[in-house]
Amino acid sequence: MSAVAWNPVGPQVLEADGIRVAFGQRQVLANIYLQVKTGQIVGLLGRNGSGKSVLLQTIFGARSVADASVRVNGHRMVPAFHQRGLLNYLPQVPLLPPALPLRQAARMLGVNLDEATASFPALRAQFDYRSGELSGGSARLLQTLLLLHANTAFSLFDEPFSGVMPVHIETLAEEMQRLKQRKGLLITDHRYAEVLPLCNVVYLLHQGRLLKLEGDVREQLRDYGYLAH
Numbered sequence: 001m002s003a004v005a006w007n008p009v010g011p012q013v014l015e016a017d018g019i020r021v022a023f024g025q026r027q028v029l030a031n032i033y034l035q036v037k038t039g040q041i042v043g044l045l046g047r048n049g050s051g052k053s054v055l056l057q058t059i060f061g062a063r064s065v066a067d068a069s070v071r072v073n074g075h076r077m078v079p080a081f082h083q084r085g086l087l088n089y090l091p092q093v094p095l096l097p098p099a100l101p102l103r104q105a106a107r108m109l110g111v112n113l114d115e116a117t118a119s120f121p122a123l124r125a126q127f128d129y130r131s132g133e134l135s136g137g138s139a140r141l142l143q144t145l146l147l148l149h150a151n152t153a154f155s156l157f158d159e160p161f162s163g164v165m166p167v168h169i170e171t172l173a174e175e176m177q178r179l180k181q182r183k184g185l186l187i188t189d190h191r192y193a194e195v196l197p198l199c200n201v202v203y204l205l206h207q208g209r210l211l212k213l214e215g216d217v218r219e220q221l222r223d224y225g226y227l228a229h
């Protein structure tokens with residue numbers, strides 16, 4: 001537990017520093033440094049197995065890593081999820097238990113379901129569903145919207161666009177742009193064409209190192225073998 005209480009007032013800077021993770025002899029993350037500020041969308045790209053999910057789990061605090069430092073405005077917050085209102089996290093796997101009614105999930109997260117889905121009228125017909133009764137794409141979209149609209153300073157999204165149909169991805173991307181006014185978003189998703197225009201900062205995880213991409217991002221993504229063309 002951190003000694004300093006988190007102060008939710010004003011701009012926030014979330015930093016992950018010195019993150020090292022190895023499985024056996026294999027070093028997946030080697031001394032990673034990453035920063036997300038409120039008002040920013042930060043994209044995290046990388047080839048399959050490069051460690052994106054492990055990094056998000058570590059920042060959230062779901063994976064405990066010796067010496068890992070997660071700081072907010074310079075104060076160490078490990079595990080970060082202990083700080084109420086600091087951050088939430090969409091894992092790659094379903095977030096909500098299948099039997100949980102959607103309305104109850106929204107209440108637990110302090111989210112107004114009507115407001116969170118205002119740009120997606122088609123979802124209204126599913127408000128009385130339990131999480132496990134939703135289609136894969138609708139479940140992903142609703143879970144992302146609930147976390148996006150929840151009152152946290154940061155949201156970490158592991159593949160929020162996965163399974164979501166294109167027309168909804170476009171609206172979701174607009175919704176992310178709108179809501180970044182009040183929070184910082186860290187997004188990893190292989191839908192790079194949708195992710196890149198959203199981002200203020202793009203990182204590439206490559207062979208255990210986190211590279212901040214500047215200039216011609218697509219060219220660098222090709223150079224590092226993330227894009228073919």
Ligand SMILES: Nc1ncnc2c1ncn2[C@@H]1O[C@H](COP(=O)(O)OP(=O)(O)OP(=O)(O)O)[C@@H](O)[C@H]1O
Pocket residue numbers: 023028046047048049050051052053054055
């Ligand atoms: N509990 C574990 N034990 C051993 N190896 C693991 C464990 N969890 C993850 N790994 C390994 O760590 C590496 C990074 O996994 P991770 O899930 O973070 O990749 P990713 O970048 O999110 O990949 P993808 O794009 O496929 O989702 C992979 O090689 C994976 O096999």
